[in-house]
Amino acid sequence: MASMILLVKQAEDDEKVIYRFGPNERKMGLIEMNKVKESVKELEPVQVEGVSPSFYFNRAAQRLVRCLFREGGKFPERTTCEA
Secondary structure: OOOEEEEEEEEEOOOEEEEEEEEEOOEEEEEEEEOOOOEEEEEEOOOEOOEOHHHHHHHHHHHHHHHHHOOOOOOOOEEEEEO
């Protein structure tokens, strides 16, 4: 069964972009992509009972990497990815 992961941009500058991410707007973590170092880190994990926090982080990180490389560094205000 597929589920959607929501990403909502919180901040962006020339060096990094920060998103809230999770299954919905009530249960979200925080993720940061460093555009210069091309690295992603979890600032706050998503807490959903019965689901590993890495499940959401890994998929959100993949979406941000796609924005950086495939979409020319364009980071939308809101986006989703299928898990």
